[in-house]
Amino acid sequence: MKILLTVNYLVDTDRDNFWDKKGYLIDEIDINLKKRFPQKMKLSDTVCGQRYSMTHKPIDYPNANLITCPICKRLLTDRKKPKPIEGLDNITELANVSICKSCAWQLERGVEIYGIENVIARFKE
Numbered sequence: 001m002k003i004l005l006t007v008n009y010l011v012d013t014d015r016d017n018f019w020d021k022k023g024y025l026i027d028e029i030d031i032n033l034k035k036r037f038p039q040k041m042k043l044s045d046t047v048c049g050q051r052y053s054m055t056h057k058p059i060d061y062p063n064a065n066l067i068t069c070p071i072c073k074r075l076l077t078d079r080k081k082p083k084p085i086e087g088l089d090n091i092t093e094l095a096n097v098s099i100c101k102s103c104a105w106q107l108e109r110g111v112e113i114y115g116i117e118n119v120i121a122r123f124k125e
Ligand SMILES: [Zn+2]
Pocket: 069, 070, 071, 072, 073, 074, 099, 100, 101, 102, 103, 104
């Protein structure tokens, strides 16, 4: 069986800390990525993963399909709109507000009782 194992990391830094002026990874980043994600990775005595691809791209460009959960600040994307961002969780609508599934699940009852505005306001305090 072929299994594509995907792990996403969110890097929050200035562009120049990650890419050089030509758009290549700066040497320190390149070396550390190759060290931490080697060509072959032993996962058990019988299972070994082979690096298939490694991508890096900005996701916060103007008009990006990027939404921040107002409760937990997790980055999300809306798969019903153009250009959803691969690797981000889809939004969930709760009382017409886009939030993450985890917050929606935890807050569903509170929203029924107090309303979404009051629930969100509580997390901004
Ligand atoms: Zn959330």
